[in-house]
Amino acid sequence: MDPTQETLGAARREIDETDRELIRLLARRFEAVRLVAEAKAGDGERPVMDNDRERDVLSAWIKDAEDLGLSAPFARRILKEILSHSRRLQEPVVEGSPSRARKVKVGYQGVAGSYSSAAAAHLLSTRSAQGGELIGHPMFLDVVEALQCGAIDYGFLPIENSIGGAIADVNRLLIDNLLHIVDEEVWDVDHVLAAKPGVTLEQIRVVRSHPAALTQCEGFLRSMDDVTRQPWFDTAGAAESLLEESARDVGAICSEEAARARGLDVLATRIADQEHNETRFLLLARAPEPPDPRVPSKTSIVFRLNHHEGTLSRALGIFAQAGANLTRIESRPLPDTPWEYLFFVDVEGHQNAPALARALKELRGSCNHLRVLGTYPRRTRGQEAHLDAAAPAAVPEPVLSCEARPEPAPAAGPARAAFKIGNVTVGEGQFVLMAGPCAVESRQQILEGARMVRAAGATILRGGAFKPRTSPYAFQGLGLEGLRYLEEAGRECEMPIVTEILTIEDIFAVSAKADMLQVGARNMHNFALLKELGKLDKPILLKRGMSATVKELLLAAEYILHGGNQRVVLCERGIRTFETATRATLDIAAVPVLKGLTHLPVIVDPSHAAGVRHLVVPLALAAASAGADGLIVEAHPNPAEALCDKDQALTREDMAALHAGLRPIVDAQGKKW
Known part of the structure; x- marks a missing residue:
């Protein structure tokens, strides 16, 4: 040898x-x-x-x-x-992670060999002692749907890239679905250009890959002559597609591992525009799994602010005062409100740590909507900073974190709330008149009713599509059909609509069409419903229960506020007493009492308190004089034919009288409407 x-x-x-x-x-x-x-x-x-x-x-x-x-x-x-x-x-x-003791299924977007599958496998190797099964899906939405229906235990999706920025489609899925972030992974992305064996770089005329990968390699692609970019659902999927591709001028941007595993030639390496190319992934679950407080953590939130000067600066200032380090802030436009935005923020620290918990509580008072997407272990760089010093003596004193910051001085209470319902502002300095029939009875009736109340000065259209009735034999509403009629009437008259929600199961269908959801007096103590509405990014009109105290009304509102939804309007609608001269006793005193106890807008429903038409206007004027931020009244184009509450429904003439009586009161208070 x-x-x-x-x-x-x-x-x-x-x-x-x-x-x-x-x-x-x-x-x-x-x-x-x-x-x-x-x-x-x-x-x-x-x-x-x-x-x-x-x-x-x-x-x-x-x-x-x-x-x-x-x-x-x-x-x-x-x-x-x-x-x-x-x-x-x-x-x-x-x-004691719940995923450690069992074998789990993790869904990702793409096929075997993709960056997503490699990153998911790495994360899973440390989360579960029993291992798990990785399941690829064609689209991001497919992963979320599989998670929602229980086909998988976790979803694993990319949220941002160090070159391409945020993944907008995943942000949208986080908004639209009640999912929880339970972990993250940061993965190095090293793109190569691959092609079938024997193909040269000069022959390539089409390059396919995931749109994000094409964006990350834009500089390299521009250096090639006459190359067409072809979006594909996944980088490894693009590599796999070359195996059945008859043309020899097609290449794929993928990982080197994905190319070698499929027998492809690597024509160019390290082709990303930046040397450091990392993608951050989120592990999503149906329920939260907050880490032990001893684990270095990160908390992700999404919130919505009033669209006024300085609101974002004040919101971010709350984090600064708490000593919280923000690692990400992204804005996303609201489709239903042009040029207003949702903000995604990642902050270092555990949501239950004292300083961060106080900051989140204060922030809720400044937001229209706030939702904690999850607290989870922090994987991004920074945990090894103590190892970068030349010697232990050179390590600086640690900066106070959210887990260990002195108690700040007590903050002032939140300012009185004002927010938009569609194109109408409700709250401090405003007076709003909501009007319409008790129930949507037909398309013609609600269209005529909407035109009538609009002409009388109402700016928000009310109407019941689902009606909770004392008698099972009374008219229960038209349901989804009535909701469609109400939506049509609101569009025609350019009025946002408010309608009652009865059950958790109806939330998705009703919130898709209504601008505001009403919780009726019978549901004020339906805490399960209130909790779900707290997760919603829709204004909520909360009516006082028939025998509820002011404190109980405020506690019911807390269920919604605690869930993250800060756009709540309180409604006094009369309470049950010994007096029988009216349908209910309108507690006028509740208006100034509530406004002294809460920053939320307070309106009054004189129709249900009166029970008879001739008392509605006087009670409404009394409520306005007491400082109410608005009224919600029942009006019908032909009360005699109304299928419910005909005795208290206002006519055209009554609506005109109401508007005339309100004008000097509202003007004297300096309010706009």
């Missing part, structure tokens, strides 16, 4: 054996890490991340490396990866 070949073979055998030993030693180390995690799990005071211990380990590594003639930066880089993986192995043990 050739001596050179013999030496080379022996050296390679030594390398192979050493590599196997490295793997065995890593497995041994990580087994010890699990024992450390189990010890920490039994001691709730010990953090998962021990900076002092990690610095000591690093010092030992660097000394040993230098003694053996190895590069200290090289040793530091290897140790960072090992420590990062060690922390992640500890997390599910310390916090």
Whole structure:
């Protein structure tokens, strides 16, 4: 045998054996890490991340490396990866993650070999001791639908890229679906251009890949002559499509692993516009899974503000005062309100940490809508900063985080709320008149009724599509058909519409068409319904229960506010007393009492309190004089033919009288309408 070949073979055998030993030693180390995690799990005071211990380990590594003639930066880089993986192995043990004890199914967008599948596999390896199954889906929406119906346990979707920015379609899915972020993964993306064997770079005329990948490689594509960009559902899917492609001038942008696995030639490497190209993925679940408070965390929220000067600055100032570090802020336009926006914010810290919890509570008072999308382990860079110092003595004093910041001075209560319902502003400095029939009875009736109340000065159209009636034999409303008629009438008269919601099951259908959802007196204590409405980005009109106290009304509103929906209007509609001269006793005093206790708008329903037509206008004027922010009254083009509450429905003449009486009162108070 050739001596050179013999030496080379022996050296390679030594390398192979050493590599196997490295793997065995890593497995041994990580087994010890699990024992450390189990010890920490039994001691709730010990953090998962021990900076002092990690610095000591690093010092030992660097000394040993230098003694053996190895590069200290090289040793530091290897140790960072090992420590990062060690922390992640500890997390599910310390916090008792529900996914650790069972095999889970994780859905991702794409096919095997895609960046999504590789990143999901990496995350799953540390979250579940039992492993799991990765299931590819063609579209982002397919992943969400599979998660919602229970076909998978988790969804794994990209949310942003360091070059291309936010993934708008995923942001939209987070808004439209009640999903929870339970983890994240950051994955290095290294694009190559691949083609069928034997094809040269000069032959390529079509390049296909996921739209995000095409965007990330725009500079490289421009350097090629006469190349057409062809969007594909997935990078690995684009590579796979070349196997059945007859043309030899088509290439695919994908990972090198995806190309090699399919027998493709790699024509160019590292073709992204920026050297560092990373994609951040979110792990989504049907229920929240907040990490143990000892795990370095991140919290994601979405909120909506009044569209006024300085509102965003004040909202972000709340985080600054709390010492919270924002890692992401994105805006997304609201389709139903042009040039107004939802804001996505990621902030370091656990939502239950005292300082961040206070900040979120204060922020709710400044928002129309706020929803916590999830608190989850923080995977983005920054956890290894303590390992980058030259020596432990050079490590700066830690900055106070949301987990350990002194109690701030008490903040002033939120200003009186004012927000939009469609194109109408409700709240401080405004007076709004909502009017329309008790029930939508026919298309002609609601169209005529809408024209009538619009002419009389009403700006919001009310009408019941679903009617809760005391008697099961009374008219129950037209349901979805009535909702369509109401929507049509509102569009024709350019009025936003408000209608009552009775059940959780109806929320999706009703909120898709109504501008505001009404919770009737009978449902004020339906806490399950209130909780679901708190997750909704729609204004809510909350009526006082027939026997409810002011405090109970405010607590019912808290259910909605606590869920994140800050656009709540309170409505006094009369309470049940011993008096029988009126249908209910209108508690006029509740108006100034409520306005002294809450920042929310307060309106009055004189129709249900009066029960008879001739008392409605006087009660309405009294409510306006007491400082109400608006009224909701029943009006019908022909009350004698009304299918419900005909005795209290106002006529055209009554509506004109109401408007004339309200004008001097509202003007004297300096309000607009």
